[in-house]
Amino acid sequence: MAHKSLSKIFRGDAAVPKIVDHDERRLELVDATWRIIARQGLESATMREIAMEAGFANGALKPYFPTKDTLLEFAFSHVFNRTNQRIAEVTAGKAGLAALRAFCLEVLPLDEERVNEARIVVPFWQKAINDRQKAAIHQESMDEWHTAIRRFLAEARDSGDVSTNVDDAILAGQLLNMLLGAQIEAALAPEGHTDFGHDAQLEGYLALLTKIPDGK
DSSP states (O other): OOBOSSOEEEETTEEEEOOOOHHHHHHHHHHHHHHHHHHHOGGGOOHHHHHHHHTBOGGGGTTTOSSHHHHHHHHHHHHHHHHHHHHHHHHTTOOHHHHHHHHHHHHSOOSHHHHHHHHHHHHHHHHHTTOHHHHHHHHHHHHHHHHHHHHHHHHHHHHTSOOOSSOHHHHHHHHHHHHHHHHHHHHHSOTTOOOOSHHHHHHHHHHTTSOOOTTO
16 A cells, blocks of 8 residues: 555644655665566666555655666665675674675675675666766775775785785785676576575685795
8 A cells, every 4th residue: 555645643633744754765665676676677667666566656756766767876875885784794803804704705695685686786787887977886886895805905914814926906806806796697597596606716716815835
């Protein structure tokens, strides 16, 4: 049933408008968009379908997201922020290789929730190819992750856990590309398939960061 934009609470003879939590409503719409894209793909996520999924009247979306593009941008930012919140939790109190491993495991699509996140991110990338604003949003996000990876690598070098001669900037780029590639693989996989071996691939990559002494 569609929600009224201004419900009323009656107190005696007086009608007091209910205060609408606009941030909460935006997130409800983003979650509805997420579910539709994960189930049916980007093209099926029309404004009408999103409104129905969220339980709102069709016209209720426009004050929050005038166009589908603005909603997609918000959805991508929401996914990125959710991932960053999880990263902050799993890396708290960790440094170096332990923090890097935790960071990567949180980005990799290792369960259905993170596979669904990949299904949001990949269509956003497709749109970003010909949209400078979306491309800038993506680049800013990747720059933030690249910086975090570089920091963890530097800490790992200081502790002696990373000793390869390959420059950290190259290592960070390789690792970031591996994470993004894993998201593409997960987004294109059949529904329900989440076992791609990404965690084992990560461990194999991290093992290469330690230089094997000559003669070993």
